Amino acid sequence: MIQFKNLHLTRGVKVLIEDASFQLHPGHKVGLTGANGAGKSSVFAMLRGELHPESGDLDIPPHWVIAHVAQETPALPDAAIEFVLDGDAELRRLEHEVKAAEEAQDGVRLGELHARLGEIGAYAARARAAELMDGLGFTSADLERPVSDFSGGWRVRLNVARALMCRSDLLLLDEPTNHLDLDAVIWLESWLKSYPGTLLLISHDRDFLDAIVNHIAHIEQQKFTLYRGGYSDFERQRAERLAQQQSVYERQQREVAHLQSYIDRFRAKATKARQAQSRIKALERMELISAAHADSPFGFEFRAPLATPDPLLVLDDMAAGYAGKTVLDDIALTIRPGERIGLLGRNGAGKSTLIKLLSNSMPALSGKRVEGKDLSIGYFAQHQLEQLRADESPLQHMLRLDPQTREQEHRNYLGGFDFRGDMASAPCGMFSGGEKSRLALALLIWTRPNLLLLDEPTNHLDLEMRHALTVALQAYEGGVVLVSHDRALLRATCDRFILVADGKAQVFDGDLEDYRIWLAEQKAQDKLRALTPQTELVKKNDKAQNKAERQARLAERRPLTKEAEQLESRMADWQQQKVALEARLVDGELYSASDKSELQQLLKKQAELTQQIETAEERWLEVMAQLESMPAA
Incomplete structure (x- = not known):
C-alpha cells in the first residue's frame, strides 16, 4: 500500500501540504482534486520520486511499477505502435535479451526468456497496443505512421496509450481527457474501471471521476484529506460543511433564485417549456452542489444579446467538405433563440466541420444558408487561443475589443474570470492553457452574441470554472450549439442532440446513455465487418434492424x-x-x-x-x- 505519514510538502517557499496521514490500498482508484496551484502535480512528482517531502514519510512498495503520461513527445521517426509498445519496459528488455541470447546461441537462456515472455502475455502485446490505440481514436492506418507525423493533441493520445501499455502497479493520470473526444473518453473510462492496479487521477471532468474513482484525495488550505466515494459524494460532504456558513448559504440562494426566476417566467410558455424543464433539473442538482462551489473565484454571466431574431439561423439542404470532397450532406437545421443543441458523433465524423459551417468560417459546397436579422455569432474553438496577443494583458485585450468602456468596468468583468490585480495587467503569453481559455471565453462573452458555437470549450478548464460556465449557460437567452467531451456540461446545458454520423447530421432520439450504447454497437459492428465482409444490402438491413430494435x-x-x-x-x-x-x-x-x-x-x-x-x-x-x-x- 501507499502510506502518507505526517507528511509536509513544500515547493520553494510555498507550503503545499501539512501533516498528511492516510493510506491508499492496492486497487484503490483515487481522484486527486484541489484548486489550481494547490499542489496536485507536485504530489504526482513526489510519487514519481522527482520531489521529496520536507518532513514525514511517503512509503511506496519498492517493487511497484509506476506508469504516468509524459508531458512531451519528441518528433520521433518510430512507428506509432512501436512507441506505444515501448511503454512495457520489461517486454522491451526481454526482447533485447532474446536477441542477445540468439546471437550467443544460448539455448538455456532462450528457453527461460521465452517462458517469461509467455507469462507476461508478450505474444499478444502488439494486438493489445493496437486495441489501446483504436480505443483512443487511432485508425489502423495510423499504427505504422511515424510519431513525428502526428499533431500535438494526437501525440498526447500516444502518450496516454503508452502509459496504459505499461503493466503497472500504480498509474498516475494527469488530465488524460483534455485532448480526447467523447467516444475516446467513454472508452478510456471503461478501460480504467477494469484496471487492476492502484490509480491516481487528476481530472476536471466530474462524470469521468464519478464513473471511475472510489476515493477523493482533496487538497485545501494545505490539508490533504481522503474522502470515501466518488466526486459527487465528496462534493456533497464538502457542501454540508460549507453550507453551515452564512455567506455560503446566501450565495447559494442567489444562484438558485437566478434559475428559479427563469423557470417562473417561462415554464407556462409552450415555446420555452423545454428550456424551463432543463433548468428545473439543473436547479434540483444545484441545490445539492452549489455550496461546494461557493468559494469559487469565478462568477460571471452572459450579457443579454442586443437582438434575438427567430429563427437565428437556417441551413437548408447543405453540404460541406474540403477540397471538393463531401464530409456532410443533406444538412437541414434550424436554430432558434433559447435552443441548446449538443453535437454527438465519433472522432472524424464531422462535428467540427458542422460547427465551422454554422460559424460561416468555411464555405458550403451546396445548399442555402438563411441568417436571422442581426445574427451575432460567438464562436469558440481551440484556435481562438492562438489568436490572443502574447505581449498583451487581459485588460489590453478588453480595451482593444471595447475602448469606449471604462477601464474599471473591464477590470470588474475580468475579475469574474479570476483575472484580478496584477494578473489582469500581465502579458498573456506566459499564461497556462486554462488561463488562455478563460480569457478567450471572456472576450467572446463580452461581444453579446445571440448564437454561441462552442467547440470543446472546457479543455484545460478546472472544475470550478466549468461549474461557473454551466451556471452562466443556464441563464443565457440565445441559441447554443455545443461540442464537448464533458458529459456533465452536455447534460446540464443541452435540450436535444444531433448525431453526426455516416455523412449526415440528424436528430438523435435518446440521451447520453443511449449514445454510449450506440457507440458500443458501432464498435461491435466495426469488428464484425473486419472479420466478415458483408454486402451493402446486408449492411443496410443490419442497420435498419439495429435501429428498430x-x-x-x-x-x-x-x-x-x-x-x-x-x-x-x-x-x-x-x-x-x-x-x-x-x-x-x-x-x-x-x-x-x-x-x-x-x-x-x-x-x-x-x-x-x-x-x-x-x-x-x-x-x-x-x-x-x-x-x-x-x-x-
Whole structure:
C-alpha cells in the first residue's frame, strides 16, 4: 500500500501540504482534486520520486511499477505502435535479451526468456497496443505512421496509450481527457474501471471521476484529506460543511433564485417549456452542489444579446467538405433563440466541420444558408487561443475589443474570470492553457452574441470554472450549439442532440446513455465487418434492424425511467420538507407550551413524510432493478 505519514510538502517557499496521514490500498482508484496551484502535480512528482517531502514519510512498495503520461513527445521517426509498445519496459528488455541470447546461441537462456515472455502475455502485446490505440481514436492506418507525423493533441493520445501499455502497479493520470473526444473518453473510462492496479487521477471532468474513482484525495488550505466515494459524494460532504456558513448559504440562494426566476417566467410558455424543464433539473442538482462551489473565484454571466431574431439561423439542404470532397450532406437545421443543441458523433465524423459551417468560417459546397436579422455569432474553438496577443494583458485585450468602456468596468468583468490585480495587467503569453481559455471565453462573452458555437470549450478548464460556465449557460437567452467531451456540461446545458454520423447530421432520439450504447454497437459492428465482409444490402438491413430494435428497447425502458425520475424529484421535495420540519421541532417552546396541538401536528407530519420517503425508496429500488434486468437500449 501507499502510506502518507505526517507528511509536509513544500515547493520553494510555498507550503503545499501539512501533516498528511492516510493510506491508499492496492486497487484503490483515487481522484486527486484541489484548486489550481494547490499542489496536485507536485504530489504526482513526489510519487514519481522527482520531489521529496520536507518532513514525514511517503512509503511506496519498492517493487511497484509506476506508469504516468509524459508531458512531451519528441518528433520521433518510430512507428506509432512501436512507441506505444515501448511503454512495457520489461517486454522491451526481454526482447533485447532474446536477441542477445540468439546471437550467443544460448539455448538455456532462450528457453527461460521465452517462458517469461509467455507469462507476461508478450505474444499478444502488439494486438493489445493496437486495441489501446483504436480505443483512443487511432485508425489502423495510423499504427505504422511515424510519431513525428502526428499533431500535438494526437501525440498526447500516444502518450496516454503508452502509459496504459505499461503493466503497472500504480498509474498516475494527469488530465488524460483534455485532448480526447467523447467516444475516446467513454472508452478510456471503461478501460480504467477494469484496471487492476492502484490509480491516481487528476481530472476536471466530474462524470469521468464519478464513473471511475472510489476515493477523493482533496487538497485545501494545505490539508490533504481522503474522502470515501466518488466526486459527487465528496462534493456533497464538502457542501454540508460549507453550507453551515452564512455567506455560503446566501450565495447559494442567489444562484438558485437566478434559475428559479427563469423557470417562473417561462415554464407556462409552450415555446420555452423545454428550456424551463432543463433548468428545473439543473436547479434540483444545484441545490445539492452549489455550496461546494461557493468559494469559487469565478462568477460571471452572459450579457443579454442586443437582438434575438427567430429563427437565428437556417441551413437548408447543405453540404460541406474540403477540397471538393463531401464530409456532410443533406444538412437541414434550424436554430432558434433559447435552443441548446449538443453535437454527438465519433472522432472524424464531422462535428467540427458542422460547427465551422454554422460559424460561416468555411464555405458550403451546396445548399442555402438563411441568417436571422442581426445574427451575432460567438464562436469558440481551440484556435481562438492562438489568436490572443502574447505581449498583451487581459485588460489590453478588453480595451482593444471595447475602448469606449471604462477601464474599471473591464477590470470588474475580468475579475469574474479570476483575472484580478496584477494578473489582469500581465502579458498573456506566459499564461497556462486554462488561463488562455478563460480569457478567450471572456472576450467572446463580452461581444453579446445571440448564437454561441462552442467547440470543446472546457479543455484545460478546472472544475470550478466549468461549474461557473454551466451556471452562466443556464441563464443565457440565445441559441447554443455545443461540442464537448464533458458529459456533465452536455447534460446540464443541452435540450436535444444531433448525431453526426455516416455523412449526415440528424436528430438523435435518446440521451447520453443511449449514445454510449450506440457507440458500443458501432464498435461491435466495426469488428464484425473486419472479420466478415458483408454486402451493402446486408449492411443496410443490419442497420435498419439495429435501429428498430434500439427504438423498441428505448420505448420499453422509457416509462420506468420517467417513473424513477419522478420518484427522485418527490423524494428530494419530501426530504427538504422533513429537514425544515425537524428544524422546527428543535424549538424547546413547543414542548413547554400548554397547548400541544402544534407539536402533535408536527410529529404526525414527520411520521407521514418518513413513511412517504420509505415507500418511494422501495418503489425506486424496484424500478431500478427492473431497468437493470432489461436488455440495454
